Amino acid sequence: MIDFACLPSPCYIMDEELLRKNLTLIKSVADRAGVEIILAFKSFAMWRSFPVFREYIDHSTASSVYEARLALEEFGSKAHTYSPAYTEADFPEIMRCSSHITFNSLAQFHRFHPVVEEEKSGISCGIRVNPEYSEVETELYNPCAPGTRFGITADLLPRILPHGLEGFHCHSHCESSSYELERTLQHLEEKFSCWFPQIKWLNLGGGHLMTHKDYNVEHLVRMLKDLRARYPHLRIILEPGSAFTWQTGVLVSEVVDIVESRGIRTAILNVSFTCHMPDCLEMPYQPTVRGAQIGNDSGRHVYRLGGNSCLSGDYMGDWSFDHELHIGERIIFEDMIHYTIVKTNMFNGIHHPAIAMWTKEGKAVVFKRFSYEDYRDRMS
Secondary structure, eight states: OOOGGGSOSSEEEEEHHHHHHHHHHHHHHHHHHTOEEOEETTTOOOGGGHHHHTTTOOOEEESSHHHHHHIIIIISSOEEEEOSOOOTTTHHHHHHHEEEEEESSHHHHHHHHHHHHHHTOOOEEEEEBOOSOOOOOSGGGOTTSTTOSSSBOGGGSOSSOOTTEEEEEOOOOSSBOHHHHHHHHHHHHHHHGGGGGGOSEEEOOSOBOTTSTTOOHHHHHHHHHHHHHHSTTOEEEEOOSHHHHTTSEEEEEEEEEEEEETTEEEEEESSOHHHHOHHHHHTTOOOOBTTEEESOOTTSEEEEEEOSSSOTTOEEEEEEESSOOOTTOEEEEESOSTTTGGGOOOGGGOOOOEEEEEOTTSOEEEEEOOOHHHHHHHHO
């Protein structure tokens, strides 16, 4: 049980025991299915926790030159890197830090693959393919939406793949189930399996939420085994983000003020949805608050929770509490580790939450406290 009294507010707090529980499950899937599962930094990149990850997995995936450097320098292995577009300025560093590089278009492949060959780097190059199928309902997160800038459709691939193109990368999920993956694989194989004999690896991307309590892990393992049986020469890779840190920690905040307007009470917090929990507004979804029920229960004490930025829409609600909130009371947002820390911003100069871990030994370790200098340096 985390002792919140010994930690600062606001603060992101990861629970090491919960993290290890997820990592154990993910490693079990990888081992039993005979595939590789790697960490996507776009969801989580708290590098102080990487020694724990390295007990269970060997590699990570990067989407930029900074993430690729983090993979090499802090995770300790070269990245599987994909970006919508590489620049000549960044590409030498991308090569230095990557074992695999996936290109978004044939134009990018033809532009940069000669550099990879010239350097004799041993990097394996691939291309992102678009199966033109996704069950992601939120348009902002649907990589296969009509007119998408991501990946190449089957009609644009030559019958014989260009020399040096060794893998396909497909990403069309977001917090999805194994059954959505099963249906996606049907479309992927229908459109692209004729090229499978020409490639060495198939990366099925992220969005596989295998650590969710309702996820059918056994179905996933069977499906991946069947996929490998159909294409035994292919190395199968998955790169989920959220699955690694799903339900592994919280964002602790506190009530700064309580205001009322037209019968609506808002508890203003020392955190911001805009700055610290942007997916709540983008996805959108209403997060779970410890000790509260989502919705307006007339028999309880109902509050909106408001962020501390000047953006009018920086609030969510409603939550029903069993007591009147008071100034200084801690408000704990559940499951706030994935796609939060990596997305924080300093709009309005708002203070970043501290970053901490509650260790398996029951101790609090604060990795980072942010200061004015962090804001000033970003604005310079």
